[in-house]
Amino acid sequence: MTDFTLEELAATIDERAASGDDNSYTARLLGKGVAKCAQKLGEEAVEAAIAAAERDNQALTKEAADVLYHLLVLLRAAGVSFDEVKAELQSRTRQSGLDEKRSRGPSADWKS
Numbered sequence: 001m002t003d004f005t006l007e008e009l010a011a012t013i014d015e016r017a018a019s020g021d022d023n024s025y026t027a028r029l030l031g032k033g034v035a036k037c038a039q040k041l042g043e044e045a046v047e048a049a050i051a052a053a054e055r056d057n058q059a060l061t062k063e064a065a066d067v068l069y070h071l072l073v074l075l076r077a078a079g080v081s082f083d084e085v086k087a088e089l090q091s092r093t094r095q096s097g098l099d100e101k102r103s104r105g106p107s108a109d110w111k112s
């Protein structure tokens with residue numbers, strides 16, 4: 001298990017965006033605008049899909065990392081925060097029947 005988090009990566013991307021540092025790939029890509037960032041995400045997503053279809057899990061792992069990085073860069077370019085995306089995901093959370101049974105406690109089954 002790694003202690004790497006997407007929140008940390010998003011913070012690094014924010015920091016590079018603010019720096020405008022030419023040595024930073026992130027800053028250079030952001031400097032090219034939303035359309036270029038969107039194009040990069042699209043390319044990486046297609047590469048990930050191809051790797052999965054070819055059952056190449058080693059390539060899929062690398063392409064998935066590219067997709068997550070380029071998605072966070074695109075969000076930054078578009079002005080959407082990662083927190084907003086997480087809030088959207090949270091709003092979609094639904095309990096399974098099993099979760100509901102667990103929250104009602106062990107005796108819930110024979111009572112009903």
Ligand SMILES: N=c1c2ncn([C@@H]3O[C@H](COP(=O)(O)OP(=O)(O)OP(=O)(O)O)[C@@H](O)[C@H]3O)c2ncn1[C@@H]1O[C@H](COP(=O)(O)O)[C@@H](O)[C@H]1O
Binds near residue numbers: 027
């Ligand atoms: N996770 C990544 C990451 N994944 C992929 N890439 C870069 O994405 C680029 C993709 O390569 P491509 O061949 O598709 O693109 P290209 O031909 O170089 O250029 P364009 O197509 O964009 O014109 C490579 O240069 C990779 O290094 C990344 N660059 C940065 N990060 C993270 O961002 C942090 C900050 O990086 P810098 O902005 O470079 O300081 C790093 O510490 C990493 O955590």
